[in-house]
Amino acid sequence: MTDHTPDTPLVQEPRRWQNEQWTAQVIKNDDDDGWAVAMYKDGASEPALVGPWTMGRDKKNPKPLDGSAFITLVKTASEFVRRSEQQLHATLHQSVTVNGLSGRVTVCLDIVPDEDSPYATLSAQDELGEALAEVKVDAGFKLSRQSAQAWVDAEFARPGSGRR
Structure with a gap:
């Protein structure tokens, strides 16, 4: 039996990496001939973040995902989600101080x-x-x-x- 921590990948495939909190999925970029990587949090149906992905050596297929790339993608997506949540909170909860x-x-x-x-x-x-x-x-x-x-x-x- 394997001991899965949040940083232990559950899936390690060239176009899909997953841990218990995030899934990175390399997808075809609809805007051009390149590739993108979509980061999904906790099995969500919509990605939290989508960004460009590097072409492989054959200039046709995507570069395979690896451990260090996945860690970087998780950090980037986590920071993006955190900032989005902070922005939403600031929009929904405002205050000013005036003289009474x-x-x-x-x-x-x-x-x-x-x-x-x-x-x-x-x-x-x-x-x-x-x-x-x-x-x-x-x-x-x-x-x-x-x-x-x-x-x-x-x-x-x-x-x-x-x-x-």
């Missing part, structure tokens, strides 16, 4: 990207982290220093409604 009547107020916008009815929650906290207000807003609400300051100045009335 009794001190600094942090205004947060948390977007819920529901496929059927996306929405967002606009909330405010004082300097001690105490909740001051929370309202449901359109998912397209744009949080900026100006919009946050206007909400605080309007004593947390629902933006665009003139009411709380």
